[in-house]
Amino acid sequence: MIVDCHGHYTTAPKALEDWRNAQIAGINDPSRKPSPASLKISDDELRETIEANQLKFMRERGSDLTIFSPRASFMAHHIGDFEVSSTWASICNELIYRVTKLFPDHFIGAAMLPQSPGADPKTCIPELERCVREFGFVAINLNPDPSGGHWTSPPLTDKQWWPIYEKMVEYDIPAMVHVSTSCNACFHTTGAHYINADTTAVMQLIQGDLFKDFPALRFVIPHGGGAAPYHWGRYRGLAQELKKPLLKDHLLKNVFFDTCVYHQPGIDLLTKVIPIENVLFASEMIGAVRGIDPETGFNYDDTKRYIEATPNLDEAERRMIFELNARRVYPRLDAALKARGK
Amino acid sequence: MIVDCHGHYTTAPKALEDWRNAQIAGINDPSRKPSPASLKISDDELRETIEANQLKFMRERGSDLTIFSPRASFMAHHIGDFEVSSTWASICNELIYRVTKLFPDHFIGAAMLPQSPGADPKTCIPELERCVREFGFVAINLNPDPSGGHWTSPPLTDKQWWPIYEKMVEYDIPAMVHVSTSCNACFHTTGAHYINADTTAVMQLIQGDLFKDFPALRFVIPHGGGAAPYHWGRYRGLAQELKKPLLKDHLLKNVFFDTCVYHQPGIDLLTKVIPIENVLFASEMIGAVRGIDPETGFNYDDTKRYIEATPNLDEAERRMIFELNARRVYPRLDAALKARGK
Numbered sequence: 001m002i003v004d005c006h007g008h009y010t011t012a013p014k015a016l017e018d019w020r021n022a023q024i025a026g027i028n029d030p031s032r033k034p035s036p037a038s039l040k041i042s043d044d045e046l047r048e049t050i051e052a053n054q055l056k057f058m059r060e061r062g063s064d065l066t067i068f069s070p071r072a073s074f075m076a077h078h079i080g081d082f083e084v085s086s087t088w089a090s091i092c093n094e095l096i097y098r099v100t101k102l103f104p105d106h107f108i109g110a111a112m113l114p115q116s117p118g119a120d121p122k123t124c125i126p127e128l129e130r131c132v133r134e135f136g137f138v139a140i141n142l143n144p145d146p147s148g149g150h151w152t153s154p155p156l157t158d159k160q161w162w163p164i165y166e167k168m169v170e171y172d173i174p175a176m177v178h179v180s181t182s183c184n185a186c187f188h189t190t191g192a193h194y195i196n197a198d199t200t201a202v203m204q205l206i207q208g209d210l211f212k213d214f215p216a217l218r219f220v221i222p223h224g225g226g227a228a229p230y231h232w233g234r235y236r237g238l239a240q241e242l243k244k245p246l247l248k249d250h251l252l253k254n255v256f257f258d259t260c261v262y263h264q265p266g267i268d269l270l271t272k273v274i275p276i277e278n279v280l281f282a283s284e285m286i287g288a289v290r291g292i293d294p295e296t297g298f299n300y301d302d303t304k305r306y307i308e309a310t311p312n313l314d315e316a317e318r319r320m321i322f323e324l325n326a327r328r329v330y331p332r333l334d335a336a337l338k339a340r341g342k
Numbered sequence: 343m344i345v346d347c348h349g350h351y352t353t354a355p356k357a358l359e360d361w362r363n364a365q366i367a368g369i370n371d372p373s374r375k376p377s378p379a380s381l382k383i384s385d386d387e388l389r390e391t392i393e394a395n396q397l398k399f400m401r402e403r404g405s406d407l408t409i410f411s412p413r414a415s416f417m418a419h420h421i422g423d424f425e426v427s428s429t430w431a432s433i434c435n436e437l438i439y440r441v442t443k444l445f446p447d448h449f450i451g452a453a454m455l456p457q458s459p460g461a462d463p464k465t466c467i468p469e470l471e472r473c474v475r476e477f478g479f480v481a482i483n484l485n486p487d488p489s490g491g492h493w494t495s496p497p498l499t500d501k502q503w504w505p506i507y508e509k510m511v512e513y514d515i516p517a518m519v520h521v522s523t524s525c526n527a528c529f530h531t532t533g534a535h536y537i538n539a540d541t542t543a544v545m546q547l548i549q550g551d552l553f554k555d556f557p558a559l560r561f562v563i564p565h566g567g568g569a570a571p572y573h574w575g576r577y578r579g580l581a582q583e584l585k586k587p588l589l590k591d592h593l594l595k596n597v598f599f600d601t602c603v604y605h606q607p608g609i610d611l612l613t614k615v616i617p618i619e620n621v622l623f624a625s626e627m628i629g630a631v632r633g634i635d636p637e638t639g640f641n642y643d644d645t646k647r648y649i650e651a652t653p654n655l656d657e658a659e660r661r662m663i664f665e666l667n668a669r670r671v672y673p674r675l676d677a678a679l680k681a682r683g684k
Contacts, residue, residue, distance in 0.1 A: 144528070150492070151528040186486070186493040191545035191580045195569045196538040203533035223576075227537045227569030233605025234565075237631035237642040238533045263575025269611045289579035300579040 001342060002304065003326040003333070004058070006176065006222055006258050006282030007066035007107075009096060011053040013045045016095065020074065023088060027080045036091055046098055055106055057285055061304055065337075067330065068096055069110035069141050073189055075180035078148035082116040082123055089114035089127050097135040105340075108333055109137035110176065113164075115146040117153070122163035132171050138332035139220075140168070142175040144201055149184030149193055156201055156219075157208025165214050172331045174218035174256075177201040190288035198226025202255070206239050206247070211254045218254050218329055220280060224261035224270050232273045248275065256329055258282035259303045259321065262289055264296075267306035276317045280325050281307065343684065344646065345668040345675070346400070348518065348564055348600050348624030349408035349449075351438060353395040355387045358437065362416065365430060369422045378433055388440055397448055399627055403646055407679075409672065410438055411452035411483050415531055417522035420490035424458040424465055431456035431469050439477040447682075450675055451479035452518065455506075457488040459495070464505035474513050480674035481562075482510070484517040486543055491526030491535055498543055498561075499550025507556050514673045516560035516598075519543040532630030540568025544597070548581050548589070553596045560596055560671055562622060566603035566612050574615045590617065598671055600624035601645045601663065604631055606638075609648035618659045622667050623649065 019039040026033025054066065070092035077085055089112045096109045111131035113124040131137040142164065145151050154160055156177070168175060182193035198221050211217060221228070228235055236247055244250045256278050261267050271279060282303070289300040298305055307313065307321055327334035361381040368375025396408065412434035419427055431454045438451045453473035455466040473479040484506065487493050496502055498519070510517055524535035540563050553559060563570070570577055578589055586592045598620050603609050613621060624645065631642045640647055649655065649663055669676035 151526055153528070155528055184493055186495070186497055186542060186546070188545045188549055188580075191548065191577065192538075192542045195541050195573060195576075196534075199537050199541070199569060200528060200534045203530045204528070206533065207530055224572070227541060227572060230566070230569060230572035230608050230611060231537060231603060231605075233603070233608060233635060233642050234537075234631055235533065236637075237604055237633050237635065238530075240633045241631065261573060261575070262579055263573075263615075265611050265615050266572050266575060269572060269607050273605075273607050289576055289583065291579050291582045293575060293579065295578075300575050 001065065002063040002322045003281060004063045004066040004283050004285070005220065005280045005326050005330070006260055006284045007054060007068045008071045008284070008287060009068060009099065010071045010286050011049045012071065012095060013041050013049055015039060015041050019091070020088065023084065024079055027084060036087060039091060041095065043098070043102060046095070047102055050099055050103060053286055055103065058106060061302055063283070063304060064106065066107055067110050067139060067333065068099060068107040070096055070112040072141065072178050073181040075112050075141075075143065076148065077115040077143055077146035077180055078117055078183055080116070082114060082119040085116045086114035086127065093127065093131050093135065100136070108336060109135055110139040110141060111137045112141055113143070115143050117147045121161050125163060125167055128164070128167055132173060132332070136332075136336065138330045138336065139173050140175045141178045143179050144177055144197060145179050148180060149182035149187045155204040155208065157204055157210045165217050169214060169216050172216070174220055174329050176220040176222055178222055194223055194288070195226045198223050199228055202226060202228040202235065202251075203238075205251060205255060206235060206244060207242065211250075218256065220256045220258060220329065222258045222260055222282065222284070224259060224266060225257035225274070229257065229270050229273045252278050256280050256325070259307060260284045260301070261306070262300040262303065263293070264306045264309060267303065268310050268312060271307070271310050271312040276313070276320050277325055279321050280329060281322045343407065344405040344664045345623060346405045346408040346625050346627070347562065347622045347668050347672070348602055348626045349396060349410045350413045350626070350629065351410060351441065352413045352628050353391045354413065354437060355383050355391055357381060357383050361433070362430065365426065366421055369426060378429060381433060383437065385440070385444060388437070389444055392441055392445060395628055397445065400448060403644055405625070405646060406448065408449050409452050409481060409675065410441060410449040412438055412454040414483065414520050415523040417454050417483075417485060418490065419457040419485055419488035419522055420459055420525055422458070424456060424461040427458045428456040428469065435469065435473050435477065442478070450678060451477055452481040452483060453479045454483055455485070457485050459489045463503050467505060467509055470506070470509055474515060474674070478678065480672045480678065481515050482517045483520045485521050486519055486539060487521050490522060491524035491529045497546040497550065499546055499552045507559050511556060511558050514558070516562055516671050518562040518564055520564055536565055536630070537568045540565050541570055542568075544568060544570040544577065544593075545580075547593060547597060548577060548586060549584065553592075560598065562598045562600060562671065564600050564602055564624065564626070566601060566608060567599035567616070571599065571612050571615045594620050598622050598667070601649060602626045602643070603648070604642040604645070605635070606648045606651060609645065610652050610654060613649070613652050613654040618655070618662050619667060621663050622671060623664045
């Protein structure tokens, strides 16, 4: 079985975007504010957008199950206030839930949180609880920068985040640390902001001692960990300067990297530098990079090929990356699979 | 000959820091503002700080000449206004000039600019001119984020930067894109802000078409190009989505990466992914990561070892990285060496 731990619903029906645009217009003009009930998307529309896109590629490429969450760049937590984010997160998570009901063998949910700049993270708890308890979601996406590129929230090690961590531990769910769209002109969303956020999160976790307080907390750093594996010597050295334990003890019991690295040498480095038990298969398909690599003739984001081709892995290690690590890091995924006899 | 294109004067006498602290105190209390003339550092003090540190390691490790600039994290362009930055840059550059006069075979200068948030970059031109014309400096350090982690300046492709680019082309000098200390608690200075800035700069240059307007402009991206080489497939794919030419044409005629990557697998990736003519030897010694790697027994920042050990290079390619590329990217370095018969 091959589990892709990182997929977003980037192909949702146009009605969703239209509803969001109306919601945004309603922030300054309440007469235009749409009701959640006014969003009408049929099961057939959901089926079409999934079957013609994510599921088609999953079948072609040979992955089985995707941990599926709302479109990351559309979370846009910087827009409006908590109430705006709350309504929007609720709608987006419900669509994910419906996809998981329509395609239970192929998709399982991860929640978007109703974060909002300056809002106490504990305001996210009710939506988190709903997604886990009612929708069977197995993880959350946590945005370390709800401002969208201005980085006005405290680091992930700050106590303001603890209510979310306490709930993650209670439910035994990991968080993927994933920012949303950048509204800072310096940062291209998928080319700079995403990767920078990954790097930033790793360094925040090295600086702090969060896992002393939360030994069971688990984070997945997407996009291959940002710059961290490429600069692993730098991070080992900085941890040493900061008088921290070795990263394998300080970080790697709680932090995992996905394989959204879109060329062979990157996956070769990742699987050489990072212990295999910390690497989770992912493609972020259909995401930022949708084209075909002229150097290979295959899609850039067909990351399964790189994992199959790298000389660093034997078959047992490939199985860890493709399935076993995900079942360990996402225990609710494992439980859901076991309940289906898988 | 081995040229290290990235060294900062991180070991300057304590009097420099004391003067700076007095200058900062003087921003709010003009009675405490020190005169530049009040900073007294003897040639012997300069010699001592260099001979016991940078030069000692250069001799031990076998590099010959360092392109030397003021301490990057101390530039702190976010402090005070243009006048504060101007006085500070002037003092720091003069110290570098004195080091280059004391050790002409081992150090050649690169200028810190008197950048200040919101100030027109053209205000930096007089100091830039002085450093090139009077001090024989061969490059500048350009800070894409003088705010220190808030990213309030426009991208490097914006016309506000053009006066500096015009002067760079006129003098035929490259700029190393190098931020300074982070005053944003989210970003550790050397573990997040530096690396993020490198990644951000690469993506800004991919998004824009700056080199159509400035075909002779050259940037050196430090710290191995941030995350860019590790995610080279992502960047090739994003350029493709943006309908840009191949990166070898769109970027690599003008953009170069240094080798400040502090472990063997990182240098292996860099030298595999990036054309060798775009890679410049550097260590940033003595810099962010000063310890000894317990996995190797050698200093993390002894990057020469990684270049010597990588199987990706033959001797001709090593010579390009160690010397020839630097002489091409920094023509004033080449001219200075030739004038000395080297």
